[in-house]
Amino acid sequence: MKAWVKSRPAPGAELAEVPDPVPAPDEVLLKVRRVAICGTDLHIYKWDRWAQEKIHPPLIFGHEFVGEVVGMGAQVRGHKLGDLVAVETHVACGHCRLCRRNLGHVCENMKIVGIDRPGAYAERVAIPAVNAWPVPHGMPLEQAAALEPLGNAVHSVLAGEIAGCSVAVTGCGPIGLFAICVARACGAGPILATDVNDYRLELARSCGADRTVQVKRENWVDAAREMTAGEGVDVVCEMSGQPTVIVESLKALRNAGRLSLLGLSSQDLTFDFSQLLIFKGITIQGILGRRMFETWHQMTSLLESGRLDISKTITHVMPLADLEDAMRTLAAQQAGKIVLVPWGETTGGPAAKRSSEREPAGTRA
Amino acid sequence: MKAWVKSRPAPGAELAEVPDPVPAPDEVLLKVRRVAICGTDLHIYKWDRWAQEKIHPPLIFGHEFVGEVVGMGAQVRGHKLGDLVAVETHVACGHCRLCRRNLGHVCENMKIVGIDRPGAYAERVAIPAVNAWPVPHGMPLEQAAALEPLGNAVHSVLAGEIAGCSVAVTGCGPIGLFAICVARACGAGPILATDVNDYRLELARSCGADRTVQVKRENWVDAAREMTAGEGVDVVCEMSGQPTVIVESLKALRNAGRLSLLGLSSQDLTFDFSQLLIFKGITIQGILGRRMFETWHQMTSLLESGRLDISKTITHVMPLADLEDAMRTLAAQQAGKIVLVPWGETTGGPAAKRSSEREPAGTRA
């Protein structure tokens, strides 16, 4: 089959012909229908320091995707051929003490699809059956490809009280945009969004932010206080990974507020924990992945009921064959989520998206 | 001042001239701006069995209202003349063991405005300052009069997980309608609403119910299962008070679901607790009043951010002078919430509502 392979410890990726994956007894084999680009994929493509430490070529990368079940191992129950599934890319071991406590999202033996095992910039991929989640009924494939990062946002926003809470989302990359959509759908407000990038702030407004702050032009902590009659916001969802923004977040929060941290950095965080954390009675949460599978259930329900609309976050649909172009587009920071269409799949506008979904197998290109 | 007084242990009420209330040191004196009718008020008016047991004439009744602070006792802090406030009608003692644990909503020494102490079918009323809650900025007075019963709905809906949950609201009187609005605003879905009354079901749809069931024509338990792929709903907010509906609610819930009971009855409930409650791992919550004052805060935030819209629930605005007409209208079950305008207040359309609000005192009629 065709696949984009990180074949050497160097920038770039190679389009190659590789053997088809064979599912283990507890795995399903998926035909990739749509695959999105994560910031992590760009790190791997560029071969930055993080990638050099974590990735062992050759590796098929790509991990945000929707696939169709085209094969399965003998032990698999609960799936059938033709099912459309999104994929939880964190493969938990299932038997460690954390997994047995339903804390699989922080399993110490975790393997990640597209990092530690073959990913989805390919025609087909095998994953554990338990990691396959049925796509919400009627969902366009382009959106279904983004369920994994949307789950990060759902996990962040719903990690504490949210209805009737004022919220700041710091950083309007795709997960920040998703967080705005989710917070709005779940009764949060007012919602303030911050970024350095005007393009992204425009997307933030279209996703439902009540107030946006371009942080080079305006002090967002002041804006957050002003928006809340001086009190500070109830919740910050921190998506930027910038240590300075984390410190600002603590300042922007009301006493006893919640700071949910998702954005990563290679830099340390330094702050006056006594004044900003203890005296304010604040709670900080490290958010990793998605609760397995409560988050997936919440996300599915929000989407199927129509409460949550993420259509504005998908800004580009391109052929997977043009991965290199797509990587350049993402690097230029003039994109929300970019979704890629594998070889042989039909691309089209919204109508085409809907008609291409769940059609009889024989009619698919 | 003028007031409607339940002057005798008999049906009806009497419009009378009574002495002005004098606020105690920790009380505020309110000029009533709008007052709504609660089902309880109709019980008092009709002088049914419940009223005969609970009410000791003479009593000024009426307890859902918005007022303007026109006086206050010497110990009052945090309020000023001219403030528009809604009223928590449950007067908790503040010093019993439950109050000291922030469980004032179930204070054992509770007194209720319009039941145990003078109410708001009057020009003015005195209440404890702690029970006065600032009206959300920009809110029409007619809606502000309904914050107390809206709080019942907010308390019910937010008494557990709600975002991404399927919900049934059984009974579409005003609190049921409010519950639909709140559930929808907070990410619940799909939302099923039940009633015997087509008028109310039409209101339910306009408030955001995804599915309505007229229970004389259709089995709502079946509808709830069908709506949830056979699983049952995550949450039922029971507003009818009918024992049979409570039993049906247990059947309509998925395993480990939540049943929040607000509707009251003089009848006993009989059910197979082993099969319907224990084997299903269900949680039943008795919901009384509003959390003081977390519920008020949540409600205010939902309204001020615009996430929650209750405009469709207010179906009638009438003069308080016509209380008897209003009672007949409510009794006919062809109304959502009925709001009354005291003597000397201007009635009008939406524009008037807004302009009449928070204007300088001298300009008011």
Place this chain on the structure above:
Amino acid sequence: MKAWVKSRPAPGAELAEVPDPVPAPDEVLLKVRRVAICGTDLHIYKWDRWAQEKIHPPLIFGHEFVGEVVGMGAQVRGHKLGDLVAVETHVACGHCRLCRRNLGHVCENMKIVGIDRPGAYAERVAIPAVNAWPVPHGMPLEQAAALEPLGNAVHSVLAGEIAGCSVAVTGCGPIGLFAICVARACGAGPILATDVNDYRLELARSCGADRTVQVKRENWVDAAREMTAGEGVDVVCEMSGQPTVIVESLKALRNAGRLSLLGLSSQDLTFDFSQLLIFKGITIQGILGRRMFETWHQMTSLLESGRLDISKTITHVMPLADLEDAMRTLAAQQAGKIVLVPWGETTGGPAAKRSSEREPAGTRA
């Protein structure tokens, strides 16, 4: 192998020679080391109405046990030969919507060991590997056999706030006794225990109840109020299954208290839900089985740290060969938990228990 088989739809059980179980690919084969008697087993033995509806002979029954891993299927990970394991007897399907939400304890496809599939009144039994839980280090085998019903008590007691809470445990059968032990270990107090049986109340005191009430001689609701300065208890763990006791429990609770129901009955429950549930703001929880596997983790930690001591609850150790005697002893209600020792296992006093545990395989009788 030898096993007690419910061979016919009639009272009693038959000691028979049956084929050895063969574990499926995801199952472990266990040598039964100790097996306890549950009230359910007595129902099956006596062949009462419940048993007649639920049980399909022939069936090897018995489900509270500790075993040693002596074989396993090819897909099993996380277990090894020689491990001592207790068994979660509720076999959840693992792939239904409830299981995927970590609500496996109420899986709609649930099968129960010793009810729906072969049980443990036998020399060996095969169970899904995921249902095997490592026995806490150093635990006597007799106690390890009781972990499953102890888990019911842990689930009940820890289903809400418990530290610093006053508690009533209604019904002092083994699970009630366990609940007293667990509540005491977790900071609850004062703890009141009720029963009709003086023998059991004596056990309740030795397990840590601060106050016991023989309900034929004394009104326990009054006692509960007296114990809490008139306020009522924070929590009731209802283990009797008697509808009248459930109604009394609602009366004994303080406002906003918690009622956790575990005891089952074939009778309906009838009560004034408006007065006893809604006006009091009470929460009722149906408790089924054990959270998989949070409850098992909590239980293990409480036992390994020594905070929880259940030694007083095991009143009889008898040979499994004498099952009929044991059933008579249990029926006479003069027992706490009765533990049975399979053929070929050594019985002994506490010292023997400890030495027989985890000894090299060759030395076992």
Place this chain on the structure above:
Amino acid sequence: MKAWVKSRPAPGAELAEVPDPVPAPDEVLLKVRRVAICGTDLHIYKWDRWAQEKIHPPLIFGHEFVGEVVGMGAQVRGHKLGDLVAVETHVACGHCRLCRRNLGHVCENMKIVGIDRPGAYAERVAIPAVNAWPVPHGMPLEQAAALEPLGNAVHSVLAGEIAGCSVAVTGCGPIGLFAICVARACGAGPILATDVNDYRLELARSCGADRTVQVKRENWVDAAREMTAGEGVDVVCEMSGQPTVIVESLKALRNAGRLSLLGLSSQDLTFDFSQLLIFKGITIQGILGRRMFETWHQMTSLLESGRLDISKTITHVMPLADLEDAMRTLAAQQAGKIVLVPWGETTGGPAAKRSSEREPAGTRA
């Protein structure tokens, strides 16, 4: 009356004759029966940098105390003359948005007894009636004087799940010792305690620590991992305020663990938040004061039921007249909690403590 006054901006304190306090309408006047020394008091006494910034002489300091109600303002309800009360030293305003949400422990208008208003190193002190909490029945006065700092520990330990959790308490000053007592009473285990001071570690063991680590001789992170089969502890209660210990705490925690921070410092905290907080899915809580008044209720219940025993933490009882000696003793770090006996109060052994409590007023010295 006699009082120790911080009369000048310099080290030390002056014993002076000052006017008697007069309670406001909503205040009670207390006769100080016992008063303990907080680390904060030592800062004030020594006049260190923190004190120079926060304290405005002249000030009567001292804030951990038990008093007898000897007077009250006209508005006070729920107290009577002769009541023994402990004191919540954080005076919340009661009407700000945080107070109205039951978050008075982080009220932005908070005033602190003995810091911002006159304290308890005096014969009498006036405090808001709402801040007076009845002493648990039968409690020795010396222990009752320590309820305020004990409340810090109760708040920390019960700020999340604790029953069946492994815990590390870092720093064995009085609040650390209290935390060990509370954790043990509430079912936590195993409990590891750390300090640099052997005297304190001996106290920690007598309070119920299962394992102690002298951090100059042994790596406590390794010890915590060893104690938990390599997994890491579920909870850390950080009482030392040392940034290095906070970083170690993150390392010692299992994934998805809880870090409750109470210890303060003037130093910043620097750490790799991506690796230690986000990838581990950890929650950090800033803990300030006590929940008003849930924490006081929990504490009272734990003490009255006998589950919690803090007797080992009170190591010194000295005359308040000897405050300077007491400060030196505390500074030498060879003390747990030091309790002081005001002028005219009888000191004695345990028997005397009990007999001196709640005796008729006329018999007191």
